[in-house]
Amino acid sequence: MAMSFNKAPGPGETRDCTDPWNFVIVRSNGDVSLCCRSEVVGNVKRTPLPEVLESDQAKELRRGVWTGKLNYDCLRCSERGVATIEDLRARVRRGVSDRAAEEIASLRSERHVLRQIRSELLKERAGLHGHVGAIEGERDQLGRHAATLESELASLRAHGEALEAELARLREHAKVLEAERPQLRGHIANLEGENAALKRHGEALEAELARLREHTKVLEAERPQLRGHIANLEGENAALKGHADTLERENSGLKGHARAMDSDARGLREHAQALEAEMRGVHGHAQALEAERPHLQGHIQNLEREVANLHARLEAKRNPIKRILGLAKPK
Amino acid sequence: MTSEVDEIPPEMLRARPRTIYVEMTSRCNLLCTYCPVSQPDYKGEDLLMEPEALADVLLRAQPDEVQLSGHGETTMLRDWTRVARLLLARGLPVTITSNFAKRFNDEEIDTLARFRAVKISVDTTDADLQFQLRRGLKLDKLTDNLDRLVAHCESNFIEKPFLHISCTITHLNMPLVPDLVRWTHARKAHALALVNLVRHPDIEGAVKILHPSEVDPQGAVRAIEEAQRIADELGVRFDMEPGLIDSLEVGQTWQ
Numbered sequence A: 001m002a003m004s005f006n007k008a009p010g011p012g013e014t015r016d017c018t019d020p021w022n023f024v025i026v027r028s029n030g031d032v033s034l035c036c037r038s039e040v041v042g043n044v045k046r047t048p049l050p051e052v053l054e055s056d057q058a059k060e061l062r063r064g065v066w067t068g069k070l071n072y073d074c075l076r077c078s079e080r081g082v083a084t085i086e087d088l089r090a091r092v093r094r095g096v097s098d099r100a101a102e103e104i105a106s107l108r109s110e111r112h113v114l115r116q117i118r119s120e121l122l123k124e125r126a127g128l129h130g131h132v133g134a135i136e137g138e139r140d141q142l143g144r145h146a147a148t149l150e151s152e153l154a155s156l157r158a159h160g161e162a163l164e165a166e167l168a169r170l171r172e173h174a175k176v177l178e179a180e181r182p183q184l185r186g187h188i189a190n191l192e193g194e195n196a197a198l199k200r201h202g203e204a205l206e207a208e209l210a211r212l213r214e215h216t217k218v219l220e221a222e223r224p225q226l227r228g229h230i231a232n233l234e235g236e237n238a239a240l241k242g243h244a245d246t247l248e249r250e251n252s253g254l255k256g257h258a259r260a261m262d263s264d265a266r267g268l269r270e271h272a273q274a275l276e277a278e279m280r281g282v283h284g285h286a287q288a289l290e291a292e293r294p295h296l297q298g299h300i301q302n303l304e305r306e307v308a309n310l311h312a313r314l315e316a317k318r319n320p321i322k323r324i325l326g327l328a329k330p331k
Numbered sequence B: 001m002t003s004e005v006d007e008i009p010p011e012m013l014r015a016r017p018r019t020i021y022v023e024m025t026s027r028c029n030l031l032c033t034y035c036p037v038s039q040p041d042y043k044g045e046d047l048l049m050e051p052e053a054l055a056d057v058l059l060r061a062q063p064d065e066v067q068l069s070g071h072g073e074t075t076m077l078r079d080w081t082r083v084a085r086l087l088l089a090r091g092l093p094v095t096i097t098s099n100f101a102k103r104f105n106d107e108e109i110d111t112l113a114r115f116r117a118v119k120i121s122v123d124t125t126d127a128d129l130q131f132q133l134r135r136g137l138k139l140d141k142l143t144d145n146l147d148r149l150v151a152h153c154e155s156n157f158i159e160k161p162f163l164h165i166s167c168t169i170t171h172l173n174m175p176l177v178p179d180l181v182r183w184t185h186a187r188k189a190h191a192l193a194l195v196n197l198v199r200h201p202d203i204e205g206a207v208k209i210l211h212p213s214e215v216d217p218q219g220a221v222r223a224i225e226e227a228q229r230i231a232d233e234l235g236v237r238f239d240m241e242p243g244l245i246d247s248l249e250v251g252q253t254w255q
Helices: A049-053 A056-067 A085-096 A098-325 B051-061 B080-089 B106-113 B127-134 B139-155 B174-186 B217-234 B242-249
Strands: A004-006 A013-015 A023-026 A031-033 A040-043 A082-084 B019-022 B065-067 B094-098 B117-121 B162-168 B191-195 B237-240 B252-254
Touching (some): A013 A056, A031 A049, A040 A049, A040 A056, A049 B051, A056 A085, A082 A085, B051 B080, B080 B106, B117 B139, B127 B139, B162 B174, B174 B191, B174 B217, B217 B237, B217 B242
Parallel strands (some): A023 B019, B019 B065, B065 B094, B094 B117, B117 B162, B162 B191, B191 B237
Antiparallel strands (some): A004 B252, A023 A031, A031 A040
């Protein structure tokens, strides 16, 4: 069981509540109650709502609050406070009388107009928001421009002060120049003298220039002839270059031939050297043989003598035998 | 027997409905500790009524306010914006009470921006306590939704709906009400309203909550006075149910 916390009406009092007249709740199952906590007075699934609201049960609930003879739900109501019966009845009368209904209808009509006005005002507000945004943008831009101008003004003031200082300095400089003027005049006279001398020098140079120009004309006149001569020389030069190239080529051939002949000569020289070396060997050998010849001839002679001796000896020996054998020839 | 005092003129028994709540659903995406939706035997359902028919019923009554709320969370419904836009298109002054627990898409934000008033349930600026009391509500997500709604109105020059912060008072969040006033102002909401607690049976596993009158009624009154002072300074409208003050002064308990 739920517990409620409130204050119960005393004698002459009732619940300070006009819900039974003004309030309806249609539950999800179709039940209809005249406040969130009171009993059901009908069901819209079975009975149209206007009939439910004028049902005996609904009227009984109103009667209870009107008289202060509250049912249990109203007694334990935790939401509403307590009022005297008279006060409650006065409020109900204001709420349900025809005059009140007319006032309500009038107020509703007025409310409708006010809502239309409010809608227009909302649109206007939206427009003003845009305008304010533009003005704020412009203000920001002007603020930036003002800041730029301030900065420029400060800069110009500083420039003015700088110019004043420069003017004062120039005045001082002018005084110095005034003081220097006589000296400068003398200097100017010198410069003018120098200038006259330079003019004369210039005139001399002009004359020299004219002479050189004349000479240039002569040279210009000679130029075509020199050009023809140059062309001839260039032709000759080209022919000589051709001839030189031919000679170069022949030279190159001869050099090759010379290199071959050098090579052959080197071969022949080497062969000759070898022959000479061989000849020297043969000569040496011949000389050795010639040197050996007397010795050999002596040796031959010795040998011939030896042979003769031997022959003699042999004969000597032979003769006895032959004589023995009878073979000895008569001497 | 009825006395003369009890007599009531017949015209005084007629209904003049100014505020009509339409409970689009009694299901909710949160299980707040103090809400009957969190009770174990609670069952929710969706309103089965064609939007056109609903609009016809409401137009005949000519109310000053049509609030698309009840016990449940209307923004849970897939096509809630379609219904809301249809009612708005018919000229009905639509309002809503929402927990802002889910992240709204741009179309939902734009729909909320067209409402006459949006009441958002926020109990405290302490994110952890909020999470305990509301069992799943993340304060940063709620804040982001609210900030996006305000920004959408401002950037599109739409008149902001009347933004009402609704705080159900318990002994846990009562001391932080002054902070909630500052938070309300910081979020550019118009008003903060304190709702008197109806204490339902404790929920297993949930933080236990008590009515401030059960713990420290004088402290609660001081917190309310401080909150009122700050609200006056900041220009935030500060409302509370009369029953809350009565309960702190008298402390009458009903079961």
